[in-house]
Amino acid sequence: MILEKNITGLMVYYYFVCQRKLWYFTHQINLEDQSELVQIGKQVDEHTYSREKKHLEIDQVINLDYIDSQHVLHEVKKSRAIEEASVWQLKYYLFYLKNHGVNGISGRIDYPLLRKQVDVELTNNDEEDLQTVLDKIKLINQASVVPILEEKSICKKCAYHDLCFI
Template sequence: MDFEVTGSLMQSYNICKRQVWLMAHQIIPNQEHPYIEMGRLIDDISYDRDRKKLNFENVVIDLVRNDNGNLLVGEVKKSSKAEKSAKMQLLFYLYKLKQNGIVAKGQLFFPEERKKVDVYLTSESEAEVTNAIKDIIDIIHRDKAPSFKKIPYCKNCGYKEFCLS
């Protein structure tokens, strides 16, 4: 089976390795989970003036805007609780853009908190992204999902029925 790493897998990788495997194997989380529905709603109603959902290769960027003549790509999140994972997702997008000859700045948006975080692809963060890609590929090629490990995110996870039963 051939898998491509996506931004969602990169985000999940920084939260739960088991979720990475489940997602990559097309095991769909509970779509009526309140946090999944809330995320969709926030994505739909936030930042209306920007171009939304730019798709290329295995990347779906939430928003794109011109920032004083420079390309700014943004990722919209419900909360900054998982800021590190959101940052890795955005760094993955910046890395993929760079591979295609496009230099951009990133910005994380947390509309409910009225918070923005600038994200730049540096040589250190690029190395972190490439190492994570290799690890994600290793995880998804395993015969079974990594063992369940209870973490604080479990209580709000759409996959919890796959882990807590």
């Protein structure tokens, strides 16, 4: 099993959101801080679950929202719009921890604004899929040309919209 220490959970998330977005991000073209949606996300993050221990950073690779007393790793999100990406980000955290000898942890995505939760487990098939995803992320990181533009429903709300569509 090869783990790429420089592949972060956010990169895995972006891989599933949009590979072009991932390319921008890994090439230091970072517009996310200006996005209104990102600001809303930060507010959700800052004002929920304040009793829990938050933001555990490991190896500068993964940034966990918090782990509760039942050994459940929580990722807080504001909406279910890109749930697949959130699920894979959390699976990557579980995968990364498992490969560092941390077992017996499960995952849960919390949507405080929706009052919903989604449980996430890491299967053997997921581990194989993640290894393929990590290889593909590495290739995108190394590519000198941005991936082909494929318009998506999320493009209008994306911080990189003008860069893609001007």
